[in-house]
Amino acid sequence: MNWFQKNIDTVCEKNYFPKTVKLFLFCLYGWIIAHTLLLLPKGEMFWGPSSLIPGMTAGPDFVWSLFYLLEFEWINRFYLLFIFGQLLSAGICLYRIDWRWPRFFVLFFTLNLDNAAYLILDGGNNIIQLMLFYALLMSTKEEDSLLSNALSNVFVFVARLQVVFVYLVAGLAKATGETWQEGTALFYTLSVDDYSIPFLNHWIIKFYFLTVLGSYMTVLFQISFPWLVWFRQTRYWMLLAGTFLHLQISFIMGLLMFGFAMVVCYIIFNENRRSAKILEVLNGSGRLITTKA
């Protein structure tokens, strides 16, 4: 019982990751703003009344229609309000990172916009949606109420586990995939028009052994991440390798925001004191963060 009581006290008396959560939320809502601003010049094509993205065959269940409001024609005309609402509430989150209520609005507007433009979503949108939900339960305060501390500590762990699950499923599926086992997966992907850059095609053929190596390294990374990320000695190497992999996906394959989304998710693995140092550096520069918490 002493052991049990000790652990109860451990979980709820203190928030162990306030700085990590702060840095993570800053990057999360920054991603949301960057993603929407990137699409805004052609917003009509994605969300507007003349968008060519087909609507749902049947209306959503009543319970979930709150997140499919742009399916209704008379609401869809005001899609810009949803964009404005999302950007405004994400901006408030950045300015007052400790406030929780704007996070609900970010989630609400993001789900509505994403459900309306479902054809353009990729894995980055998927994982960010999940993180937006977990963010509702995270706290940036060093000492908060018992319930808030407990929920924040637990859901930081849940968010970490979410990333681990992604790599576990992806890694296991890849390990049994024919092209990954043959080492030709990267060769084929980088030969596909939509995921390549023309000047690279020549180099892919000339230095094809690099694509073989890259294929095996990708599988090795994804199957080892779920285990090695939990140990301090190997964590940052895994995160570094992952950052390199995902930035390659962003710039070479063109899945820009997907790569950045995964890098944002890595922040949740940071130790609190490391996040505190990063925030100190950013605050010291006076340029990037003006958040109050």
Added chain:
Amino acid sequence: MKKTAIVMIAFVLGFHHIVMEALYLLPVNPLTKYYHSYVSFYMEPLFEQHWQLFAPEPALYSLKFWTRCGKGKLKTTEWFDPSEKYLKRHRAWRFGPNGKILYIYNGIARGYLNATIDLTQELCKEGEQGSKTCQRLVRNEIKNNRYFKAGKSLAIRECQDYLSYRDNFHSFDWVQFQAIKIYPKQFSEKNSATDFGRIEYLDSEKIGVAGELVSKKY
């Protein structure tokens, strides 16, 4: 006591979510039928995890939406790729909406392709799926499909744009589109002179439109 209750609430919420997620992500197994309905009810739609998040199989082909249009039997454009300009812009500058615009063309082509395959399996008996009767049945039914309708609207829009730069083609009364899969060269043929491997495509019928007039851009 209060602390214990609070931690139990947090723990139950977190543990429940983790277990649901693990079950959701497990491959189909003999126990799936026992937990599937509750797990799906909990996980979807808020925590749905699309397969593209895991990307288990690499992209093995380009999927394109091509279109053409014509007036009667005498005038027909060549097949053209309306998304080509967006691909060029996306390659030149990654920081823009062009990459996501490509998803729309890609998604409509994929939706049309998948709908055709589903209808073929639904309406035609095995062994008859390549027959003309089957094709006719599918072509009649596909007209109600949302991806077909989106494809038609997209084809009309793209033809209007395409013809606005032509000086001997002022209107069109039909459009046609195709979902085209372009496979890269096989690894074993990487040093060959060809630019790509095989091509597979699925045409729509020629779709009549109400004599669309084109306004010139020059």
